[in-house]
Amino acid sequence: MTQTSHSVTPGGIGEDDDGPATVLLRGPSEETWGPIWDQRDPRTMNVLAITTRLDPLEWVDACEGQLGELPVKTGAIRIGTPIDPATTPERPAHEGVDLPLTAVERPSDLAELYTAINLYITEWLHTDEQTVIWIESLTPVIEHVGTKRTVSFIEALAKRLRMTGAIAYARVDPRDHDDHTLSLVGDAFDRVVEADQEEAAVADSREERVLRVLRSAERLSIETIAGRVAAGENARHPEGHEPANARLVAIDLYHASLPKLADAGLVTVDWTGRTAELAVEPTLVDALLSRRGRREE
Secondary structure, eight states, rough: OOOOEEEHHHHTTTEEEOOOOOOEESTTTTTTOSOOSSSSOOOEEEEEEEESSOOOOHHHOOOOOOOOOOEEEEEEEEEEEOOOOOTTTTSSSEEEEEEEEEOOOOOOOOOHHHHHHHHHHTTTTSSSEEEEEESSSSSHHHHHHHHHHHHHHHHHHHHHHHHHHHHEEEEEEGSOOOHHHHHHHHHHHEEEOOOOOHHTTTHHHHHHHHHHHHHSSSSEEEEHHHHHHHHHHHHOTTSSOOOHHHHHHHIIIHHHHHHHHTTTTSSEEEEETEEEEEESOEEEEEEEEOOHHHHHH
């Protein structure tokens, strides 16, 4: 039976010997989920990325940015886009790191994809590090081969992963599929992790400060909120840091932070009157901020 955990960053999944071999991450494709979720020492991992949107080298940059350094071995398989040998070397280097690069040009060719994945797994079997696979998006596969074949592919991959001690993470955007498809695909994974839209909305510190301002007030003008947010940021800035400007903060709130919070159902905004107020009970805000604080500890 699929286990579901509600968390934006499910650290610790798969760290024990009996942990899952496959984990499905359900959330918007533009969500800033990093490629590695165990948050373990990169020196204990070999990482294989299966990319559909990101260029493999962009993925490596994101991986290095999240982990602080690259894993011991890093590989990438690009789905749906042929590799142009005139512009992309067969084995491009990334700051001195050899990056084996493979292309599976047809998302419908699951046999080729499985073979490409297995080649990396087999090659890395002699190492002491665990192989971690990140499938950027299952959507192209589901769209090309259907739900049933996608489920069979995941189940076959899971068997191979369990034999080798590897683990795979895959992302799917719920907006791209109906509930029946999501349920069938989710059941094929050992664990499903939902991206909580409310928690994602407060992942940025400025959105958090907006909620803290509105937590202790009723309806406020956007300019007033911006002034209090800027004051809070300036109080936390180190000496010599460029101070936050209330006018620029107001522009950012109007075009970025408040729409994000409104889409998450946390804030109600009167765009004509340029005012905002909480759309939920303050206790929910307290719970969200508390969970965020625990994740940062």
